[in-house]
Amino acid sequence: MRVLVADDDEQLVRALRITLSSHGYQVIAAPDGVSAVTTAAETHPDVVLLDLGMPRLDGVGVIQALRGWTNAPIIVVSGRTGSAEKIQALDAGADDYVTKPFQIDELLARVRALTRRAIPGTADPVVTFADVVVDLAATLVTRAGARVHLTPTEWRMLEYLARTPGALVTRETLLKGIWASEQITDSGYLRLYMSQLRKKLELNPSRPRHLITEPGMGYRLDLSDASSPPVVVGEE
Structure with a gap:
């Protein structure tokens, strides 16, 4: 332990x-x-x-x-x-x-x-949305059965979101957690890596359905698969 x-x-x-x-x-x-x-x-x-x-x-x-x-x-x-x-x-x-x-x-x-x-067996779940599977224990992402190669920073950003699906993860949490420095406050880093994640995981990166921006606050992972067109949420 x-x-x-x-x-x-x-x-x-x-x-x-x-x-x-x-x-x-x-x-x-x-x-x-x-x-x-x-x-x-x-x-x-x-x-x-x-x-x-x-x-x-x-x-x-x-x-x-x-x-x-x-x-x-x-x-x-x-x-x-x-x-x-x-x-x-x-x-x-x-x-x-x-x-x-x-x-x-x-x-x-x-x-x-x-x-x-503590509840055993819940620390490293498998999270799925659309045709994407995120295996947190194996640090593995697949899309339509094929492995998706993420950079270490992309993985850590996705991991933060996948561990609390549906919940807001603030910009401050991501910046401090990923870059290990309270001096980094420019959310442009986050926009860059979120854009890369969307290109790899979203069906339509310009109209994200699952990797959602909450303007002025942060990001969240939406696991739902609603058939209606998603509301477009602009970047910060």
Whole structure:
């Protein structure tokens, strides 16, 4: 079972790595918020231990980004004891909140409890729309039975959308998750790669039926196959 420890406290990360590894967990570490998001997208951890006060992207931002595509349990491990911080983290999508300093046995018990509740077999579904099949476990896309070759960036953009079909994935989530930098704010990157995805996956790329733009907000993947002509949604 993979555990992502996202914290900029090197000593704490080292201690958690030793302890969790001794209990059979595979530990992956991320020293800041942006790398936490990208590492999670690359490794698909079974549970996330997350500090709130991290550089580049704070813990609440990380929670919001992760909840755009994964239901993996998130346990906040933070020195912030105020009720407002706890409420904000839980409202953003965290499953539990542990205050530093903490007893390692208690943390392990909470990890076990949350992972027992996780639904097995749903982390890597197969998503289909029109004649396209997206196998998230195999990182494979086919169209009409033939393999579609995507660049790594195209795949990651499609993966974010496919993990939460029908839901809006914000531009901020995609930019931070794909390029691992909060400095990249130009959504022209997104328009470029979305255009390429549509050329490879849509029947009519200029009138997309499934890879939909929500102007000013982001994108979503529509899995429906309505026979009526789609409403044309312009790019941002």
